[in-house]
Amino acid sequence: MKLHRGPSSVDSTPDASLADIAAAAEPMPLWSRVKRLLGIDTAQRKYAYGNDPRFGYISDSRVADTWTKTTCGYCSVGCGMLVGTRNGKPVAARGNPDHPVNRGKLCPKGLSEHHILNAPGRATTPMLRRGGRGTPLVPVSWDEALDVMLSRIGALQRENGNETLGVIGTGQLLTEEFYTLGKLVQLGFRTRNYDGNTTLCMASAVSGYKLSFGSDGPPGAYADMETADVVLLVGSNIADNHPILCNRLRKKPGQVLIVADPRVTKTAMMADIHLPLKPRSDIALLNGIAHILLRDGMVDRDYIATHTEAFDTFASFVQDFTPEHVSAVTGLPAETIERVAHLYGTAKAAFIGWTMGVNHSTQGAVTVAAINNLALITGNIGRSGASPFSITGQCNAMGTRESGFTSALPGYRKFDSVSDRDELAAIWGISADRLPTARGLAYPDIIEAAVAKRVKALWFIATNPVVSFPNYKLLEQALTTAEFVVVQDGFFLTPTSEFADLVLPAAIWGEKEGTYTNSERRISKVNAFSKPPGEARPDFDIFLALADRLGLREELYPGWHTTHDAWLEWQRVSAGRLCDYSPFTWQQIEDLGGMQWGGDRLYGDGSFPREGGRALLHCVPCLPFTEQPDAEYGFILNTGRTVEHWHTRTKTGAIPMLNGMVPNAWLEMNPLDASRLDLRQHDRVDIISRRSTVANVELRITGIIAPGQVFMPFHFAEQNSNLVTLGAFDPISREPNFKQCAVRVEHHRNR
Numbered sequence: 107m108k109l110h111r112g113p114s115s116v117d118s119t120p121d122a123s124l125a126d127i128a129a130a131a132e133p134m135p136l137w138s139r140v141k142r143l144l145g146i147d148t149a150q151r152k153y154a155y156g157n158d159p160r161f162g163y164i165s166d167s168r169v170a171d172t173w174t175k176t177t178c179g180y181c182s183v184g185c186g187m188l189v190g191t192r193n194g195k196p197v198a199a200r201g202n203p204d205h206p207v208n209r210g211k212l213c214p215k216g217l218s219e220h221h222i223l224n225a226p227g228r229a230t231t232p233m234l235r236r237g238g239r240g241t242p243l244v245p246v247s248w249d250e251a252l253d254v255m256l257s258r259i260g261a262l263q264r265e266n267g268n269e270t271l272g273v274i275g276t277g278q279l280l281t282e283e284f285y286t287l288g289k290l291v292q293l294g295f296r297t298r299n300y301d302g303n304t305t306l307c308m309a310s311a312v313s314g315y316k317l318s319f320g321s322d323g324p325p326g327a328y329a330d331m332e333t334a335d336v337v338l339l340v341g342s343n344i345a346d347n348h349p350i351l352c353n354r355l356r357k358k359p360g361q362v363l364i365v366a367d368p369r370v371t372k373t374a375m376m377a378d379i380h381l382p383l384k385p386r387s388d389i390a391l392l393n394g395i396a397h398i399l400l401r402d403g404m405v406d407r408d409y410i411a412t413h414t415e416a417f418d419t420f421a422s423f424v425q426d427f428t429p430e431h432v433s434a435v436t437g438l439p440a441e442t443i444e445r446v447a448h449l450y451g452t453a454k455a456a457f458i459g460w461t462m463g464v465n466h467s468t469q470g471a472v473t474v475a476a477i478n479n480l481a482l483i484t485g486n487i488g489r490s491g492a493s494p495f496s497i498t499g500q501c502n503a504m505g506t507r508e509s510g511f512t513s514a515l516p517g518y519r520k521f522d523s524v525s526d527r528d529e530l531a532a533i534w535g536i537s538a539d540r541l542p543t544a545r546g547l548a549y550p551d552i553i554e555a556a557v558a559k560r561v562k563a564l565w566f567i568a569t570n571p572v573v574s575f576p577n578y579k580l581l582e583q584a585l586t587t588a589e590f591v592v593v594q595d596g597f598f599l600t601p602t603s604e605f606a607d608l609v610l611p612a613a614i615w616g617e618k619e620g621t622y623t624n625s626e627r628r629i630s631k632v633n634a635f636s637k638p639p640g641e642a643r644p645d646f647d648i649f650l651a652l653a654d655r656l657g658l659r660e661e662l663y664p665g666w667h668t669t670h671d672a673w674l675e676w677q678r679v680s681a682g683r684l685c686d687y688s689p690f691t692w693q694q695i696e697d698l699g700g701m702q703w704g705g706d707r708l709y710g711d712g713s714f715p716r717e718g719g720r721a722l723l724h725c726v727p728c729l730p731f732t733e734q735p736d737a738e739y740g741f742i743l744n745t746g747r748t749v750e751h752w753h754t755r756t757k758t759g760a761i762p763m764l765n766g767m768v769p770n771a772w773l774e775m776n777p778l779d780a781s782r783l784d785l786r787q788h789d790r791v792d793i794i795s796r797r798s799t800v801a802n803v804e805l806r807i808t809g810i811i812a813p814g815q816v817f818m819p820f821h822f823a824e825q826n827s828n829l830v831t832l833g834a835f836d837p838i839s840r841e842p843n844f845k846q847c848a849v850r851v852e853h854h855r856n857r
Contacts, residue, residue: 120383168197168499173469174635175696177622177803178216179278179615180752182498183350184624186699189220189616191635196616205699207328207628214750218763220616223636225760229598229611230640243609247652248641255608256655258590259295262562267493268296272552276568277500279645280620280632281509282672283501285651285679287567288511291682291853293536294653298546299561301512303569304503305549307587309839310465311496312507314474317724317838318482320716321518321684322507325708326457326493327626332357334457334491336449338364340388341463344454345372346749348461348497350699352376358645364447366391366464368742369774369817379446382812383436385742385846386467389728394432395447397424399483404451406485413712414482417719423725428704435728451484455491462499462746466845468732471838475724482721488594488710497625499640501615504623507677513545516676517683521826533679536661548831548840556584565592567622568612572601573754575821575844575855577833594648595755601823612645614757620646620669621695623703627685630700631692646672684708686716731846732834735814739795739848741779743830744817749819756822771825772804774817775851780807790854793818795830795847802854816851820844 129495170190178185186205190198199220203210232251233243233534246254249389262270273291275284293301312322319325331337331354342365344351355363355376365377374380383391399405400421408536429440436443450456457482464473478494486492498504509516519526521544531538547555553571555561557580564585575581585591593606596614603609617638623629638644645649646669653659659666666672670692680703690701714721735742750768753756758764773791785791787807793800793816803818803825811817820827834843 119336128394140510147354162752168192170198172635174289175631176616176633176635177501177630177700178219178356179210179501179622180215180219180633181209181348182500182503182625183348183835184622184626184628184630184700185216185350186499186630187212187216187219187527189635194636196223196636202685202699207354207624207630207700208350211350211353214764214767215752215758218761220279220761221761222614222757223616225757227317227597227599228642229595229609230629230642231611232641232669233598233606233609235607239607243606244852248643251608251610252651252655255592256652259563262589263295263297266562269299269546270561271295271565272299272547272556273297273565274549274552274567274569274571275300275506275510275512277302277304277308277506277613278568279502279504279506280618281502281505281623281629282620282669282676283645284506285509285511285650285676286646286663288509288516288654290649292395292511293540293662294656294658298544299552299555300546301549301552302510303549303574304500304505304506304573305840306574306842306844307462307465307499308496308503308507309513309548309841310470311460311474311498311835312513313836313839314478315496317471317722318478319714319721321714322514322706323518323684324493324496324627325487325499325707326495327702328354329706330455330457330491330493330495331355331459332359334455335453336362336364336456338366338456338458339373340366340392340458342370342459342461342497343371343373343463343746344459344461344497347374347747349749351497354430364449366787368812373482381436381438381442381446383438384644384816385744386469386731387436387728388464389469389473389726390432390435391438391443391726392473392480393424393427393726394436394443395450396420396441396479396483397427397432398429398444398447399451399480400424402448402451405483405630405760406447409485409712410483413714413720414723416723420479420723420725422741443802450480455489456484456486458495459495459497461497463845465496465841466843467841468836469499469726469729469836469841470836470841472726474726476726476761479723479726482723488707488712490707495625499582501624502622503691504625505621508623508680513548515541517680518685519683535675542834550835550840550842553581553584556588559587562588563590564588564593565594566602566741567594569753570595570600570602570754570756572605573826573828574820576828576831576844577797578826578829580833586746590671594645595756596642597760600756608649611640611642612648613642617642617648618644618663621673621692624700627702627704628700629687629690629695630839631696644669694801700719703758703793703816706780727794732843733796733832733846733848735848739850741816741849741851743793743827743847743849744815744829745822745831745844746817746822749817751819753821754823755821770793770804771800771819771822772806773828774806774808774811774813776813776815777807777809778813780805783853785851785853792852792854793830793849794852795832795849797832798829800825800827800829816849
């Protein structure tokens with residue numbers, strides 16, 4: 107939506123004389139002094155945002171003539187933005203003050219997001235290795251690129267079966283594109299081996315919600331962080347990963363913030379109570395809180411009796427998690443565990459939020475179930491301030507969970523449900539036997555199948571697994587073993603496209619129109635304000651072109667021409683489901699700053715989408731993580747994000763403002779460990795695991811990391827933490843265990 111036109115010219119600025127400088131030193135308001143120094147007449151000068159000098163004087167080339175409403179394309183917070191363009195080119199960005207999510211604020215990534223559109227390294231034309239592996243990628247036409255793609259994949263499918271094709275999507279497409287892609291993959295290419303990079307970050311939250319409640323879908327809202335008496339964040343550094351959400355904290359007088367994290371993160375520094383628990387001991391802590399709640403009568407017996415199952419078994423199970431036992435496992439004082447349990451148990455409304463510190467584990471799904479247990483036994487669900495709340499990773503991870511046709515049929519339908527398949531087939535006007543009765547391989551299993559030569563063609567869409575996937579050596583083997591690799595991305599070259607046989611250039615955020623859904627289930631509008639570079643096309647158009655060549659466009663997408671056509675069909679598919687999009691038009695979504703499917707909160711009536719309508723309490727054992735430190739590999743490596751960068755830096759690494767702030771990876775180590783190893787601040791070190799080595803990394807010696815642990819950000823292809831991480835995955839969600847592996851650290855020596 108275009109908002110308004112602003113000034114389009116600016117006068118030149120005269121040089122300041124010595125007299126001006128002397129005059130500027132006279133007592134007067136700061137802005138008046140600056141104006142006098144620079145000779146600025148506010149009646150004639152042009153400013154970044156209208157005529158308000160508080161936002162700063164800018165050059166003619168950066169004065170926007172048009173502003174467009176849209177939604178940020180980085181994390182899942184879903185901030186509303188205004189992007190300014192001049193002569194059709196983006197020149198500025200600011201937070202939308204009327205958007206209910208961010209209320210005018212943006213983090214550094216959002217403020218600089220418009221720079222990615224004209225950043226170097228954009229993909230502008232299809233590229234093909236005509237001579238096969240070992241030959242260079244050369245520009246080709248779209249016709250040749252798509253013909254080759256279908257010819258190569260078709261030949262492999264005819265020879266090896268449809269499921270020889272594996273497709274890996276993303277959490278950054280439009281919901282309308284996810285819906286379109288799901289139909290193309292499952293009904294067009296007829297392969298079930300389709301998943302997204304969201305499995306690397308959010309699959310455990312999805313699985314945990316399903317275990318407890320019978321369906322995916324975060325029950326609460328961001329507003330709960332403002333109204334809760336107690337906020338407990340587990341493995342969640344929102345100050346770096348979701349910084350705008352930090353503004354939701356401390357709004358309520360007397361609110362207590364508790365942060366459970368092995369590292370003294372920026373978020374932990376904000377806390378009233380920081381729980382520096384040992385890595386992967388969070389399950390013991392959660393069970394221990396449940397033990398104290400039951401022991402001291404701080405549970406809602408009526409809610410438990412009416413709305414839950416398996417309480418007696420659960421109560422018996424947590425009897426062993428005494429404060430003394432939990433203290434030994436977590437390293438936390440028993441008195442602190444007691445205090446935290448009593449704060450949570452006596453709160454009128456208590457909120458538990460988590461991100462990757464919980465999900466990135468071989469026990470991620472059941473850890474989420476253990477969090478849900480606490481909410482259920484205290485009745486802290488479905489009320490203002492009361493929720494177990496997963497803070498999602500990518501801008502539209504929720505959209506793909508609902509519509510993407512990967513781990514579930516669209517609309518949170520189940521593959522193994524005859525009624526769900528019949529209902530969906532009837533909407534689409536197809537035979538139900540065309541729908542899969544079970545999901546295909548998850549992301550890590552597709553990669554392992556490629557190594558085993560069961561999957562021979564790989565199609566990656568807007569994801570960069572060479573940097574993001576754990577155990578790089580396994581991935582490298584998969585990419586080189588596969589007979590045909592397609593990479594569809596907005597940037598070229600990326601580390602992953604170096605392995606590609608075919609590259610398809612795609613439009614990105616700012617160049618296409620549709621919707622994203624954020625962590626609180628808020629559907630927000632995404633608008634185009636720039637044209638794709640060169641021959642790049644929106645992903646939606648690429649999917650329709652492939653369907654055309656398969657002869658299935660009218661069957662799969664009858665009468666479709668735009669993403670709005672996909673939206674209208676998705677509304678019909680989601681109607682009546684938990685994730686019901688049918689009440690909202692695009693215009694309503696845009697005008698109101700987004701709309702939440704399911705309302706403000708889910709499960710307010712205590713009815714859950716399980717047979718019988720009750721939530722299920724789970725007995726969750728606290729198991730040791732897969733690879734323990736030993737005499738040879740004595741450190742536990744933790745990996746995570748930093749506020750300046752996004753995932754694999756495909757976008758943020760191309761923005762000088764952000765890349766200049768954090769151009770390289772680093773390793774954090776406690777001073778006691780550094781002294782023992784005779785290492786000094788800023789030394790160059792190697793991080794070595796049983797799999798590989800990350801070489802020549804800057805050492806930062808700091809007390810924010812505990813002895814025996816080290817931390818490294820995962821954004822950097824040049825110093826890739828996933829060279830050393832292990833290929834261990836949650837058996838339920840298939841999410842990787844990025845957070846703990848055993849390493850040793852040595853002084854780097856030039857070889």
